[in-house]
Amino acid sequence: MSDGGSSRAYKNERFINSPDARELRILAEYIEPQTRFRDFNVSDTIVFFGSARLLPMDDASKKLEAARNHGGDVAAAERGLAMSRYYEDARALAAKMTEWSKGLEDTSRRFLVCSGGGPGIMEAANRGASEADGINIGFNISLPFEQHDNPYITRELNFEFHYFFMRKFWFIYMAKALIAFPGGFGTLDELFESLTLIQTRKLNKPLPIVLYGKEFWDDVLNLDALVKYGTISASDLDLFHITDSVDDAFEYIVGQLTENAITKPGGIL
Numbered sequence: 001m002s003d004g005g006s007s008r009a010y011k012n013e014r015f016i017n018s019p020d021a022r023e024l025r026i027l028a029e030y031i032e033p034q035t036r037f038r039d040f041n042v043s044d045t046i047v048f049f050g051s052a053r054l055l056p057m058d059d060a061s062k063k064l065e066a067a068r069n070h071g072g073d074v075a076a077a078e079r080g081l082a083m084s085r086y087y088e089d090a091r092a093l094a095a096k097m098t099e100w101s102k103g104l105e106d107t108s109r110r111f112l113v114c115s116g117g118g119p120g121i122m123e124a125a126n127r128g129a130s131e132a133d134g135i136n137i138g139f140n141i142s143l144p145f146e147q148h149d150n151p152y153i154t155r156e157l158n159f160e161f162h163y164f165f166m167r168k169f170w171f172i173y174m175a176k177a178l179i180a181f182p183g184g185f186g187t188l189d190e191l192f193e194s195l196t197l198i199q200t201r202k203l204n205k206p207l208p209i210v211l212y213g214k215e216f217w218d219d220v221l222n223l224d225a226l227v228k229y230g231t232i233s234a235s236d237l238d239l240f241h242i243t244d245s246v247d248d249a250f251e252y253i254v255g256q257l258t259e260n261a262i263t264k265p266g267g268i269l
Helices: 019-039 057-070 074-102 121-131 164-174 185-199 214-220 223-228 234-239 246-260
Strands: 045-049 112-115 137-141 158-161 175-180 209-212 241-243
Touching (some): 045 074, 045 164, 074 209, 112 121, 137 164, 164 185, 175 185, 209 246, 223 234
16 A cells, blocks of 8 residues: 555654654663563673773773873873773673673573673673673663774674663663773763662662772772761662672672572563
């Protein structure tokens, strides 16, 4: 039957991108990922948060050499090289978690490494999982700068969101553990929203959180001050585990998952 020159509403890009269709766009960012996860038999994730600005150690070394040889910002390049250890640690931890996950006796794909899909720590996580021959997930976000999808995400599980809140929903809904590496506003936002959901018992599942990089987190967060002033309870400091060690982070997360999640697929938010 002819459309008589008209177009179907769902093919009308002007309408789909209009304020009137916002509910449809939000719903699409819920249903489409859900469909892909079902099709690929994905049950849950281990989420890596962290800065998009951190470089692999070899790239940071080259940048420092170039700064020294060509009159660049040597101090910034030295800082970049020092911070690159977190890229390499995230890469190693993601590989270790992936190898462990692949060894589980389960027909579903469990505890897949998941990141924000961009460069820096996000790339390191997807890269480590890929190097361990594991499928992995990237939840990218449309931004005017910094963010672009990294090449290590499993192609079929590479998402791009428009809405931050839908991206956050999928981060937390699928997560069985969170690892926060040094990062900026985005990392802090994601970390504190996760802690808030746990503290207020909006999550009905255990969600172990690791803060990776003791010196960084001790400098950036003075949560003891919140206890001092009575705005959080002393017991809230037990909601996360701080470490500087790939092996310690791995053992802590595996211990928590073994106790609380191995026989409990999925999650409810």
